[in-house]
C-alpha cells in the first residue's frame with residue numbers, strides 16, 4: 001500500500017492549532033448543513049468567542065452563511081446517534097467542517113488502501129493546480145489513466161471540480177491571511193515580558209470574582225481556559241510561584257465543564273487522554289460537526305460517475321482524500337442528499353469518513369465468509385459487500401431487531417446480494433455459526449468519539465457505563481475471536497473498532513483479548529494514518545504491540561473519534577480458554593462445563609420450526625408471510641407463462657383438504673428459527689431443495705404436506721423462515 005503523493009509531500013497533518021480550531025468554530029463554513037436536534041452550547045452567543053489569549057481581541061468579520069438543508073433521512077439509512085450506548089457510528093447531520101483544511105483536512109491524509117478501488121477511479125489533488133473553469137481548459141490527470149469516459153464528460157467534470165477548487169482556494173487565501181493576523185496578534189500578547197497569566201486568582205482585573213465563573217461568563221471562561229493551557233504548556237516560565245501543575249489542571253477541568261457543558265466525570269476522563277493543549281483542541285473540535293461524506297457504492301457505480309452526476313445536480317464535492325477511493329466530501333448541495341435519484345438507487349450512502357476505516361482494516365477478500373457481529377444499520381456491512389464484489393457470504397448480525405430492519409433496508413437499497421441478516425446477541429457466536437475467514441466487531445460503545453454528533457454524551461455517561469460497556473466489549477471480542485477459522489487460507493483476521501476514544505473501551509479490551517486468547521496477535525491495520533494506540537496509560541502497561549492499533553481524533557484528522565485494532569488468529573483456541581460467556585470461578589479455574597473445546601463447533605441440533613414465539617424476534621406474522629409468498633408465487637408463475645389464478649386456486653383447494661398451506665417451511669440448524677431476518681439473494685434452490693451461498697449449503701426442508709415441486713414455493717424476502725446448514729464446503 002503505497003503512500004499518496006500528498007502524503008509523501010506533507011506527511012501526516014499535525015494536530016489542529018488551537019487558534020485555527022477557534023477560527024473554525026467562529027467562521028461560517030462554506031456550506032452549513034442545517035443542524036437537527038443538536039445545538040452547540042457555545043453557539044448560543046455568537047460573539048462570545050475570540051481567540052482571547054490574554055484578552056485578545058478575537059475580532060473577526062462574520063461571513064455570510066449559506067444554509068443547505070439535508071432532507072430528513074430515515075434512521076434506517078443513517079446510523080442514529082440517539083442510543084449511543086448501543087453504539088453509534090456514522091453520519092447523522094454534519095456541516096462542512098473543513099475550514100482550515102490546510103491543517104487537518106481529510107484530503108491531506110494518506111493513500112487509498114482499498115484494493116477494490118484502485119482501478120476504480122481517481123481524482124486529482126484538488127487545489128494543486130487551479131484553472132479557471134470559464135476557460136474550459138482540461139487539466140491533465142483529472143481522472144486516472146484507466147478511465148475512458150468521453151472527453152466532453154471529462155471537461156464538464158473538470159470544469160466543475162476546478163470551479164469548486166478555485167473557490168475554495170480563494171477562500172482559503174483570505175482565511176490564511178486572517179489567521180496569520182490573528183496569530184501575530186496573539187503572539188504579541190503572549191510575548192509581553194513577564195506575562196504570567198493569573199488564572200488561579202480569585203478576582204479579575206476589575207475586582208470581580210472569577211473563580212466561580214459560570215457558563216454565562218463564556219468570554220471570561222474562554223480567556224482563562226486558553227491562559228491555563230498556555231501555562232500548562234510552558235509551566236516553568238508561565239506558572240505563578242508556589243502553584244502546582246495539579247492546581248492548573250483542576251482549574252482547566254472545571255472550566256471545561258462550565259464552558260463546554262461536560263459532566264466532570266467525563267471531562268476528566270477525556271482530559272487525561274491528552275496534553276493540555278491537545279485536550280483543548282479535542283474539546284473544541286467536538287463543537288464542530290465533521291464534514292459531510294458519502295461513500296460510493298461500487299456495487300452500483302463508480303465514484304467518478306457518481307461525482308459527475310451529483311455535480312450536475314448542483315452538489316459541490318471533492319474526493320475525500322487519497323486514503324479512500326470511494327469517499328466524496330460534500331461542501332454544498334442544492335439538492336437533498338438523502339433523496340436524490342442516485343441515493344434512492346443505492347449509488348451512495350451517507351457515511352462518516354471514520355466508518356470507512358474498520359472495513360479497510362478488515363480488507364475482506366472475494367469469496368470469503370465474513371461475520372459482521374454488530375452490523376446495524378449496515379454502513380460497514382454494505383462496504384464489506386462492495387469490497388467482496390457481492391461474492392462469498394456475509395453474516396450481518398445485530399441484537400437490536402429495530403436496527404436490524406434498517407440494516408435490511410440499506411442492504412436492499414445498495415444491491416447487496418451475498419448477505420444473511422440475523423438477529424442474535426453476538427455473544428451467541430460461534431455457537432450460532434463459526435469458521436469465518438474474517439470477523440468485524442464494530443462494538444457498541446459510549447460514543448465519546450462522536451460528541452460533535454451527539455452532545456448528550458457530554459452528560460449522560462456515568463461510571464456504570466464505563467463498567468458495563470467494557471465488560472460487554474470484552475465478552476464480544478472473545479466471541480469474535482472464537483468465530484474465526486485460524487486456518488483460513490485467505491484470512492483468519494478479526495477487526496475490533498469503536499467510535500469511542502476511552503482507554504477502557506479500547507486498549508483495555510484489546511489487552512483483555514490478548515490475555516485470554518494466546519492464539520491471537522495484533523497486526524498492522526494497513527491504515528495509512530491514525531495515531532498509535534497507547535502502550536502505557538495512567539500507570540497501566542499494555543503489550544508493546546498495542547502500538548499497532550490506531551486512534552483517530554476529530555482535532556487531529558477531522559474525522560470522528562475512532563479506534564481500530566486488527567488481530568490475526570494463529571491457532572485453535574486452547575482447551576482451557578474462557579468462552580465469551582464464561583468467567584473463571586473464585587479459585588481462578590474455569591468450570592469444566594464452561595471450558596471451551598479445542599475449537600467451538602456447531603453442534604446445535606436441527607430444531608423444528610414453529611416454536612419461535614418466545615424468540616427475541618417475537619415470531620413471524622403468518623398472514624404477512626403468506627401475502628408476500630403469494631405475490632412472489634404469482635410473479636414467478638407469470639414469468640413461466642402459467643396462469644397464477646388457476647394454479648393458486650388449486651393450491652388453496654389442496655390446503656383446504658389439509659394437504660398443505662402453500663407456505664414453505666424452512667428449518668434452521670443455526671440457533672432458533674426466528675433469528676434469520678432476511679437473506680440476500682433469496683435462495684436459489686435446486687430440485688432437491690439445496691441452495692449454496694458462499695460455500696455454505698442450505699437445505700430446504702419441506703413441511704408436512706408440501707409438494708416437492710419447487711415452483712409451487714416461491715421464496716420472497718419475507719418468507720424465509722430459517723435455513724438449514726447441512727454441509728460446509
Ligand SMILES: C[S@@+](CC[C@H](N)C(=O)[O-])C[C@H]1O[C@@H](n2cnc3c(N)ncnc32)[C@H](O)[C@@H]1O
Nearest residue numbers: 087374375376377378379380399400425426442
Ligand atoms: C456501533 S453500532 C454498529 C454500527 C454498524 N457496524 C454500522 O457500521 O452500521 C453497534 C451495534 O451493536 C449492536 N449491539 C449491541 N449489543 C449487541 C450484542 N450483544 N450483539 C450484537 N449486537 C449488539 C447495537 O444494536 C448497534 O447496532
